[in-house]
Amino acid sequence: MEQTIKAKQSGRGAFLWVMLVVFGIGCFLRLISILFPSALPIYTGGPSWDYSFNILAFILEMSGIIGIFLWKRWGIYLMALAYAGEVIVDFVYFSPRPSLTEGILNLIVFMVLVWAVWRKWPQFKQ
Numbered sequence: 639m640e641q642t643i644k645a646k647q648s649g650r651g652a653f654l655w656v657m658l659v660v661f662g663i664g665c666f667l668r669l670i671s672i673l674f675p676s677a678l679p680i681y682t683g684g685p686s687w688d689y690s691f692n693i694l695a696f697i698l699e700m701s702g703i704i705g706i707f708l709w710k711r712w713g714i715y716l717m718a719l720a721y722a723g724e725v726i727v728d729f730v731y732f733s734p735r736p737s738l739t740e741g742i743l744n745l746i747v748f749m750v751l752v753w754a755v756w757r758k759w760p761q762f763k764q
Contacts, residue, residue, distance in 0.1 A: 668696045702714065706755060
């Protein structure tokens with residue numbers, strides 16, 4: 639009986655899996671934009687160093703997803719760092735600027751990820 643309860647508590651749950659898949663798809667699209675810049679022209683009009691930043695953001699996001707998958711708290715910290723960096727770059731350096739609606743929707747999706755992780759936070763290790 640105890641093992642059954644422990645097994646149910648240690649699972650990530652369907653919602654956290656869905657969020658990890660959604661952010662994984664986002665990382666995959668970022669990788670496609672890095673490898674084939676003309677395939678996804680979403681980063682046109684940015685600063686000259688944006689390609690390097692895009693690679694750094696990809697590494698941070700992928701490391702964060704792996705960290706969350708491994709139940710490490712630093713995973714969500716890396717995801718937050720990548721998100722904050724992307725927001726700053728998107729709204730300060732890009733022309734034309736992303737719409738406010740897009741920024742709010744991205745914030746909502748990120749906060750949903752934080753909530754999904756927060757529900758399982760006691761299981762996370764340092």
